[in-house]
Amino acid sequence: MMLEWPVPPETANDTPDAQNLAAFLMDLRARGIQDLNLLRALENVPREIFVPHRFADLARRPISLPLRCGQTLPEPWLAARMIEALAPDPAHRVLEIGTGSGYATALLARLSREVLSIERFQSLAIEAEARLARLAVGNAAVVFGDGFALPPNIGLFDRIIVQGLLVEVPENLLALLGEKGLLVAARPVPGSAPGQQIARITRNEVGGLDETPICPSRLQALLPGEARAL
Template identity: 45%
Template sequence: MISARHAPHEKMAFQLTLRRRGISDQAVLRAMEAIPREAFVEQGDEGYAYRDAALPIACGQTISQPFVVAYMTEQLQLKPYHRVLEIGTGSGYQAAVLSRLARDVVTLERFRFLAERAKSRLAALGCGNVEVLIGDGFDVPDSAGRFDRVIVTAAMEDIPEGLLRHLAPEGLLIAPVGPPSGSQVLVRLRGTGDGFERTNLIGVRFVPALPGIAREM
């Protein structure tokens, strides 16, 4: 349920903003409409949940602005039978949106606090096809297998080979690439059978992806 403090016109404006900025995939728009964004922001920020802006969350991380979430999701070209890997669970919002569009979602988070809180939020919303794991996005275990789609929600200076090994043949990977304090670009890699085809999409600004599992907060 959407909180009563968010009037229908606010949700309508939210959808119109996404459409005006070029989001046209109806399945993505429906998923964005179905997931209550206010359930994923920090207490006290609920009134800003449907603004097209990133918001701070715990552990020095952010919940991405709605347009970026929708754009990255649209660029994944998801099908209902896809298995998706997300690096950087954060609030759990992106994983919730993905859960509406894919068969299974595995999401890795290096902060235990964020992982546990996201797990509770996703369970409360009935996102039973999402598995939240505490782990290192730079060192995904081989046991995780391969994925049709991979999405990274923190900036990497380079996409590690170890992550690419988890991408199925002809799969898609979306990630912000660039230095932590400089310009970053959203990159899409498509498997071609004998390598990867790279497409630079839009300029973005993400918090940096860090290796290892964070110490307890």
């Protein structure tokens, strides 16, 4: 079952026309996105309110878009592939590291029981929280803070998604995963090959990590600490 939210009247003028929306969904399907609940969320969450106003007419295009603080909103298909790899369901508690605009947060909130999103740029966190409030998203919270220094008392999560490149997977982040939990993040390609790829990470029976490659990516490396100046 998917969560349904009321759409505020003021978003009516932001809704792309049917032709652009159809092309947006067709592109996602052509790129291999198959989960129907995820496609429904992508259809109903208006990406145009998660980008700077001057780029609103490009929001349903298959491209990345710039955000404040030198950050980037990834291409829709990449956001969708990461969420599809995460496989959230309505019983799951999800931790997101790197809120950005809040677009993926809104998608995850439609597919999960609860979402906690951590953003190191205070201005981005404030803006993302306002966008979620505009859409009346009641099961997601955005917190300004360091995603690499989370207190253990925040509890366990069924799923963790990291919106960036993890050169090393922090043990304290893995410690927040519940039983049978999994983590999705960009990771360096193994061996001497350059580049990065989205990977699904799980613990195996001997306590090590298994990584399943999903698709190539070009995400920024995540940095520790809080960017208070921004």
